Amino acid sequence: MTKTALITGITGQDGSYLAELLLSKGYKVYGLVRRSSSVNVERISHIANDITLIPGDLLDQTSIANAIRQSQPDEIYNLAAQSFVATSWSQPELTGQFTALGVTRVLEAIRTENPKIRFYQASSSEMFGSTPPPQTEKSLFHPRSPYGVSKLYGHFATINYRESYGMFACSGILFNHESPRRGLEFVTRKVSNCVAQIKLGLLDKMTIGNLDARRDWGFAGDYVRAMWMMLQADKPEDYVIATGISKSVRELVDTAFKIVDLDYHDYVTVDPALLRPAEVDFLCGDASYAREKLGWAPDVTFEQLVQSMVKEDLQRNRRIIAASGADLR
Ligand code: NAP
Ligand code: F7E
Numbered sequence: 001m002t003k004t005a006l007i008t009g010i011t012g013q014d015g016s017y018l019a020e021l022l023l024s025k026g027y028k029v030y031g032l033v034r035r036s037s038s039v040n041v042e043r044i045s046h047i048a049n050d051i052t053l054i055p056g057d058l059l060d061q062t063s064i065a066n067a068i069r070q071s072q073p074d075e076i077y078n079l080a081a082q083s084f085v086a087t088s089w090s091q092p093e094l095t096g097q098f099t100a101l102g103v104t105r106v107l108e109a110i111r112t113e114n115p116k117i118r119f120y121q122a123s124s125s126e127m128f129g130s131t132p133p134p135q136t137e138k139s140l141f142h143p144r145s146p147y148g149v150s151k152l153y154g155h156f157a158t159i160n161y162r163e164s165y166g167m168f169a170c171s172g173i174l175f176n177h178e179s180p181r182r183g184l185e186f187v188t189r190k191v192s193n194c195v196a197q198i199k200l201g202l203l204d205k206m207t208i209g210n211l212d213a214r215r216d217w218g219f220a221g222d223y224v225r226a227m228w229m230m231l232q233a234d235k236p237e238d239y240v241i242a243t244g245i246s247k248s249v250r251e252l253v254d255t256a257f258k259i260v261d262l263d264y265h266d267y268v269t270v271d272p273a274l275l276r277p278a279e280v281d282f283l284c285g286d287a288s289y290a291r292e293k294l295g296w297a298p299d300v301t302f303e304q305l306v307q308s309m310v311k312e313d314l315q316r317n318r319r320i321i322a323a324s325g326a327d328l329r
Contacts, residue, residue, distance in 0.1 A: 002026060002027070002028055003025075003026075003027050003028070003074045003075065004027065004028040004029075004030070004071060004072060004073045004074050004075075005022050005027050005028070005029055005030070005073055005074065005075045005076070005077060006030045006031070006032065006054075006067060006068065006071045006073040006075075006076045006077070007019060007022075007029065007030070007031045007032070007076075007077045007079060008031075008032040008056075008058060008064075008076070008077070008078050008079055008080035008106065009032075009077075009078070009079030009080035009081065009122075010029075010031025010032065010033065010044060010051070010053070010079070011031070011033055011040055011041055011043060011044060012043070012079060012080070012083070012183075013043065013179060013181045013182050013183065013220055014079050014122070014177075014220055014223070014224055014227075015031065015043070015044070015077075015079050015080075016043035016044050016047075016181055017179070017181070017220050017221050017224040018077055018079070018224040018227060018228070019031065019044060019047060019051055020047060021221075021224050021225060021228060022228065023047060023050050023051070025228075028052075029050070029051045029052070030051065030052045030053075030054055030067070030070070030071035030073065031044070031051055031052070031053050031054070032053075032054055032055075032056040032057075032058075032063075032064070032067050032080065033053045033054070033055060033056070034055075034056065034057040034058075034080075035055060035057070041053075043181050052071070054066075054067045054070055054071065058080045058081075058098050058102030058105060058106070059097055059098065059102070059105075060105075061105045061108070061109065064105055064106055064109040065109040065112065065113055068109055068110065068113040068114065068117070069113060072114075073117055074117065074118065075117065075118045075119075075120070075231050076106065076110060076117055076118070076119050076120070077120045077122075077227060077231075078102075078103060078106050078119065078120065078121050078122060078154075079122045080098070080102065081098055081099040081102070081122065081150075081151075082094060082095045082098045082099050082147070082150075083099075083147070083183075084147075084183070084185055084186070085126060085145050085147045085148070085276070086185075086276060087147075088145050088146040088147035088148075088150070089145065089146060089276070089277055092146035095146050095147055095150050096146065096149075096150050096153075098150075099147060099150035099151060099153075099154060100149075100150035100151075100153035100154055100157075101153075102154075103121060103153070103154035103157045103158065104154075104157050106119070107119065107157060107158065107161045107167075107169065110161075110167065111161065111165055111167065115165055115166075115167050116168075117168075118168040118169075118170075118231045118236075119158070119161075119167060119168065119169040119170065119231075120170055120171075120172060120227050120230060120231055121154055121155065121157075121158040121169065121170065121171045121172070122172065122174065122227075123151055123154065123155040123158075123171040123172060123173045123174065123238070124147075124148070124151045124173065124174060125173060125174065125175040125176065125216070125240075125242070125283050125285060126143060126144075126145065126147055126148035126151055126280060127141045127143050127148055127151050127152045127155060127173065128140075128141060128142065128143075128280075128283065129141070129142040129143040129144035129145075129148050129280050130142045130144055130280070130281070132282065133246065133282055133283060133284035133285075134244070134284050134285065134286040135240065135242075135283065135284065135285050135286065136240055136285075136286045136288070136289070137173070137238055137239065137240050137289055141155075144278040144279065144280050145276070145277075145278065145280075148280075154171075155171050155173075155238075158170070158171045158238075159171065159238070162236055167236075168231070168236045169236055170230045170231060170233075170236045170237060170238060170239075171238040171239075172223075172226060172227055172230055172238070172239055172241055173238060173239065173240045173241065173285075174223055174226070174241045174242075175215070175216040175217075175218065175240070175241065175242035175243070175283060175285040176188075176215045176216060176217045176218070176283070177217070177218045177219060177220040177222070177223040178217055178218075178219065178220060178305060178309065179219060179220040179221065179305075179308075179309070180192075180308060180309050180312035180313070181220070182220070182309070187208075187209075187249055187252065188217065188252060188305075188306070188309060189309065189313075190206075191206070191208075191252055191253055191256045192256055192306065192309035192310045192312075192313045193313045193317075194206040195256045195257055195259070195260055195262070195310055195313070196260075196310060196313035196314040196316075196317045197313075197317055198260075198262065198267055199260040199262065199314065200314070200317050200318065200321065202317060202321070204267075205267055205268070205269060206267055206268050206269075207268075207269055207270070207271040207274065208249065208253065208268055208269070208270055208271065208274060209249075209270070209271065209274030209275050209276070210249060210274075210275055210276070210279055211248065211249045211250040211253065211270065212248055212249070212250065212281075213248065213249050213279055213280065213281060213282075214246045214247065214248045214249075214281065214282045214283060214284070215246065215247065215249070215252075215283050216242045216243055216244070216245060216246045216283050216284045216285050217243070217247060217252070217302055217305065218241075218242065218243045218298050218300065218305070219298065219299070219300035219304075219305050221300070222298040222299055222300055223241055223298075225296065226239070226241045226290060226294065226296045229290075229294040229295070229296055230294065233293065233294060237293070239287070239289055239290040239293070239294065239296075240285045240286060240287050240289065240290065241285070241287055241290055241296065242284070242285020242286065242287045243285070243287075243298050243301075243302070244284065244285060244286060244287060245284070245302060246282065246283060246284035247302055252306065253268060255302075255303065255306050256306050256309075256310055259306065259307055259310045259311075260310065260314075
């Protein structure tokens with residue numbers, strides 16, 4: 001029987017990959033999209049004819065309930081959030097409204113409309129914050145940003161609805177995952193795009209913040225597969241999803257510049273304005289439980305990921321140059 005899924009945050013990086021995955025599995029896919037004065041569906045334009053978009057907002061309970069009524073989903077993936085950590089210090093209240101209370105709104109809508117719907121919550125390794133690696137499902141949480149604090153609320157709201165109402169509600173504690181579709185404000189994409197622009201002569205220098213922070217970076221396409229697997233399991237549980245390999249921002253920068261045969265020392269300067277009020281220094285996840293219970297493992301390595309991002313940004317910037325009629329020599 002054909003399954004139906006509703007994805008909040010379908011216009012984001014993960015939403016686009018998840019929609020593709022579910023379509024490939026024969027799902028009917030609905031996406032909740034908030035109103036915008038300009039077109040904001042770049043990442044899903046190639047599948048626009050295969051999915052149904054429903055207007056709604058995580059800030060608005062009625063619109064979430066309406067979306068559930070209209071789509072009658074078997075599964076809901078709650079990916080919508082204010083997801084940029086740096087912005088969570090300048091907009092802490094809004095981040096709490098979207099990223100924390102938004103989860104309760106979706107859970108409450110499921111409880112009242114149809115508590116049999118299976119629910120996935122996009123939890124984050126940012127919840128571990130200052131807890132040293134390796135981080136597992138059993139590690140302590142100590143978030144270091146309003147974003148991390150908000151995600152922790154959503155995480156425990158999900159567990160609480162599971163325990164209070166017996167709902168099939170799962171939290172995926174996902175470590176950083178990236179792709180050529182990553183927003184330009186996140187460090188991996190900022191670096192891949194700057195490297196491409198420097199190589200093509202469009203940019204002279206790149207400024208960066210903390211080069212010593214370490215992250216466990218994987219590929220978004222691998223990570224949305226884990227989301228789906230969690231909702232197919234026999235019982236609802238929470239899982240860490242990570243590669244188990246941690247690299248510093250410095251290593252990321254070095255790898256990306258080397259791909260285009262450049263030395264980052266010649267182009268990169270540190271801007272103290274890009275340092276965060278509190279940093280998450282060292283993330284490295286242990287996804288043994290997901291491997292054991294779900295059979296999940298990542299396919300794409302860090303090097304392959306950075307390579308694909310730099311390559312796509314080179315192509316995209318070349319197209320922009322070509323469209324502007326500039327000389328490419
Ligand atoms: P993203 O690219 O920033 O996408 C966020 C999505 O949320 C966008 O579709 C955005 O819509 C939507 N959204 C924001 N506020 C909304 C609201 N009030 N109502 C409805 N939709 C709203 O994020 P992502 O990288 O795909 O991440 C997906 C989820 O996983 C997020 O919850 C993020 O916090 C979490 N997460 C991400 C990572 C990672 O490394 N990528 C790791 C752990 C957890 P617009 O297009 O209209 O802005
Ligand atoms: O920063 C450092 C920065 O913004 C990574 C989100 O998807 O993953 C993401 O959060 C590291 C930090 O991602 C710059 O200080 C240095 O240590 O790419 P980011 P994030 O904060 O780790 C988690 C798991 C999520 O859940 C979030 O939604 O890089 N860094 N220089 C920089 N970061 C940025 N953005 N820009 C810089 O210039």
